[in-house]
Amino acid sequence: xxxxWWTAALPPxxxxxxxxxAWELTVTLGRIAPFIVPAPSAIWRELVAxxxxxxxxxxxxxxxxLIGLVGGTVAGVLAALAASxxxxxxxxxxxxxxxxxxxxxxxxxxxxxNMFESTSSVPRRLVAGIIVFFPVFxxxxxxxxxxxxxxxxxxxxxxxxxxxxxxxxxxPGALPHLxxxxxxxxxxxxxxxxxxxxxxxxxxxxxxxxxxAASFTAYPRAWAFVVGACLxxxxxxxxxxxxxxxxxxxxxRLIT
Amino acid sequence: MNAxxxxxxxxxxxxxxxxxxxxxxxxxxHVGQGEFVSLIGPSGCGKxxxxxxxADLTPPTTGTVTVAGGSAGEARRRQxxxxxxxxxxxxxxxxxxxxVELPLELxxxxxxxxxxxxREMLDLVGLGDFAGHYPAQLSGGMQQRVAIARALAVSxxxxxxxxxxxxxxxxxxxxxxxxxxxxxxxxxxxxxxVTHSISExxxxxxxxxxxxxxxxxxxxxxxxxxxxxxxAARQSPAFFAAITAVRxxxxxxxxxxxxxxxxxxxx
Numbered sequence: 001x002x003x004x005w006w007t008a009a010l011p012p013x014x015x016x017x018x019x020x021x022a023w024e025l026t027v028t029l030g031r032i033a034p035f036i037v038p039a040p041s042a043i044w045r046e047l048v049a050x051x052x053x054x055x056x057x058x059x060x061x062x063x064x065x066l067i068g069l070v071g072g073t074v075a076g077v078l079a080a081l082a083a084s085x086x087x088x089x090x091x092x093x094x095x096x097x098x099x100x101x102x103x104x105x106x107x108x109x110x111x112x113x114n115m116f117e118s119t120s121s122v123p124r125r126l127v128a129g130i131i132v133f134f135p136v137f138x139x140x141x142x143x144x145x146x147x148x149x150x151x152x153x154x155x156x157x158x159x160x161x162x163x164x165x166x167x168x169x170x171x172p173g174a175l176p177h178l179x180x181x182x183x184x185x186x187x188x189x190x191x192x193x194x195x196x197x198x199x200x201x202x203x204x205x206x207x208x209x210x211x212x213a214a215s216f217t218a219y220p221r222a223w224a225f226v227v228g229a230c231l232x233x234x235x236x237x238x239x240x241x242x243x244x245x246x247x248x249x250x251x252x253r254l255i256t
Numbered sequence: 257m258n259a260x261x262x263x264x265x266x267x268x269x270x271x272x273x274x275x276x277x278x279x280x281x282x283x284x285x286h287v288g289q290g291e292f293v294s295l296i297g298p299s300g301c302g303k304x305x306x307x308x309x310x311a312d313l314t315p316p317t318t319g320t321v322t323v324a325g326g327s328a329g330e331a332r333r334r335q336x337x338x339x340x341x342x343x344x345x346x347x348x349x350x351x352x353x354x355x356v357e358l359p360l361e362l363x364x365x366x367x368x369x370x371x372x373x374x375r376e377m378l379d380l381v382g383l384g385d386f387a388g389h390y391p392a393q394l395s396g397g398m399q400q401r402v403a404i405a406r407a408l409a410v411s412x413x414x415x416x417x418x419x420x421x422x423x424x425x426x427x428x429x430x431x432x433x434x435x436x437x438x439x440x441x442x443x444x445x446x447x448x449x450v451t452h453s454i455s456e457x458x459x460x461x462x463x464x465x466x467x468x469x470x471x472x473x474x475x476x477x478x479x480x481x482x483x484x485x486x487x488a489a490r491q492s493p494a495f496f497a498a499i500t501a502v503r504x505x506x507x508x509x510x511x512x513x514x515x516x517x518x519x520x521x522x523x
Contacts (some may be wrong), residue, residue: 150345153313159333168358172349215502249351250390 038220046224053209054228061205062232064121068128069236072189073182075129075138084136084144084170085162094141101134106192107201116201123201128192134187136181142150142172143177176251179244186240190233205231257325259414259446260287260310265404267305278471279305283319285465285474289413292440292447294457297500298354302472303450307418307455310448311339313498324413334449337361337414338407342422346406348390353378353387356406363410375420377405397428401435408439433478435515437485454506458498459490466505477506 001158020040026032034042045052071161082088105127147170155165198206206229213222245251265329267280279302287293295303308314309321312328323331331337338359356374365373378384386408391399400420407415421429438459440447452458459465464478480498482489489495 127426148345150341150343152346154339155362156313156338157311157332157337158335163345164498168362172347175349193401217477247307248349250392 002207003159016165034219035217038223042220043223043227046218046220046236047227050221050224052207054225056202057206057209057225058228058232061190061197061229061234062208062235063231064124064205065128065189068125068193069132069185069189071125072132073130073136075183076181076185077140079133079137080140080174081166081171082145083141085166090141095139097134100130105131106195106199108197108202113199113201118200119202124196125195126191127196131188131192132185135184136178139177141180141182143174147173147176151249162212174249178242179247183237183240186232186236190229190236192211194232196231205219257289258287258322259324260285260304260448261320261322261408262286262306263322265306265309265316267302267309267314268456271317278519280309280316281471281473283472283474287414287448290444290446292437292449292460292462294449294451294461295467296451296454296457296464296506297467297472298506299452299468301467301469303467304418305472306467307355307416307448307450309364311337311416322366331414335359335410337416338385338410338414339416340400340418342401342419344391344396344403345398346402347412348391350391350430351387351392352383352389352394354390354404354435355402355448356409359406359409373409376403377409380408381435383403391482397432401432402425404432404436404439408445412445413446415445417447418450420458421450421451424480429456434487436460445468451487454499458495458502459485464498464502466502478502478505486509 024040027037037153038164079093082091101159108130109127111122112126116122150171151169152165158166165197194205194210197203199210203212206225209225210222210229213219213225257287262285262387265280265283269277280285283306285293285306295306297303305314309316310323310328312321312323312332323346324336326336346352350358353371353374356377357370360370360373372406373385375384378387381403381404383398383401383405386394386398389401394402400423404420407417421432424432429522433456439445449457449460450506458478459482461480464480466471466475466478468475478498478501480490480494482494
């Protein structure tokens with residue numbers, strides 16, 4: 001088991017290290033200006049120096065992303081349940097959901113920022129929530145609709161009605177789809193929470209640190225915060241994966 | 257009182273449309289208490305439709321279906337029958353034991369009772385050691401046995417089976433046939449069994465009901481009297497005689513369908 005884990009982890013680690021080395025050499029030997037791209041070693045030094053700031057900004061952005069993710073997921077699942085239960089509702093809501101998805105939601109950030117006070121965290125959380133809603137809604141709805149006809153017949157033969165059917169068959173059957181949506185949404189929530197800060201509002205997350213560092217031409221510092229955002233997104237994604245595994249013990253292999 | 261009575265039943269799909277199909281035409285079928293009856297016939301002869309009518313999964317166009325003295329709908333609502341299909345149709349998110357428990361759960365049985373009953377049923381089909389497994393971890397034959405255990409879980413007086421062994425290999429099939437007979441004999445369950453296989457129908461049944469191609473009618477019924485239902489029975493003259501009788505009836509049914517008149521001899 002451990003050996004298999006190692007053989008799986010080794011290639012990406014080797015490639016990652018090789019890329020970092022190549023990057024470092026290109027920047028130092030090629031005398032590339034730091035405002036184009038700083039060397040990884042410079043970014044690392046900044047990351048260590050700014051670790052408290054990166055940590056605190058990550059906590060702020062992470063909280064916003066998490067609240068948006070939970071809110072958007074709950075709304076998406078409830079909407080999917082309602083739409084799967086009442087067919088006309090699905091026909092009406094799907095075009096709306098498609099429009100919502102086509103909308104560059106991040107562009108709503110400045111409008112939302114003006115709607116609330118400048119000390120409010122609500123706009124960033126709203127942006128994250130709206131972005132999360134769509135993938136969760138669409139995937140869950142698909143899962144709720146894909147019912148094995150044999151399962152339908154079996155529950156009919158047990159004399160089980162609509163609500164029992166939804167609880168015993170539709171919902172657990174839709175879980176794999178729900179988690180597909182949640183996985184996509186988990187990274188999107190972090191991106192939304194970070195980028196929403198570019199457009200004003202309360203400035204205590206990773207987004208504002210990146211813009212302010214860049215405006216002071218402190219590029220390695222800006223990159224250090226980008227690395228923080230990247231790690232935060234990874235934490236969200238892996239948590240979603242872990243949750244998926246815990247919620248569906250009958251699926252033994254998920255990542256591979 | 258008969259376990260199942262089907263009287264003058266006709267089933268038409270897509271009534272009044274261009275693709276109207278008469279699946280069953282004036283069918284009469286009676287299954288006695290504890291009797292094992294097989295329905296056999298070519299594909300599309302309506303044998304599965306007849307089973308689904310008895311199960312009240314689809315209503316008859318005309319005629320009546322009576323199960324255990326009441327309407328088919330009543331029988332369905334109080335779970336008076338257990339049903340198994342060609343696909344096991346297990347719920348992949350439930351363990352084997354919890355799959356077997358599902359009909360009991362919907363029946364309002366308590367947790368302890370469900371547990372012990374599921375245990376008992378799984379032991380009956382020889383899967384006691386797999387109670388905690390998930391369906392995906394089992395072979396096709398094992399999954400089918402779980403489906404049979406599930407159908408038996410509520411101790412139904414009637415068992416309805418739609419080609420339950422159809423997707424299995426010959427070895428597994430024969431073993432499960434033996435197990436099913438043992439279970440039916442032990443629980444005194446009446447059974448309606450749909451199959452394509454002549455030898456399977458003859459080996460399992462007290463009576464083999466032969467159906468004609470569309471529109472489905474009952475052509476004849478062959479009574480099977482084997483001294484015992486064991487491996488030796490598969491080699492006995494009575495077994496082969498019954499197989500020949502069913503085969504001739506099937507051939508006659510196919511010829512009859514090509515002719516203009518179909519003899520509606522029913523048992």
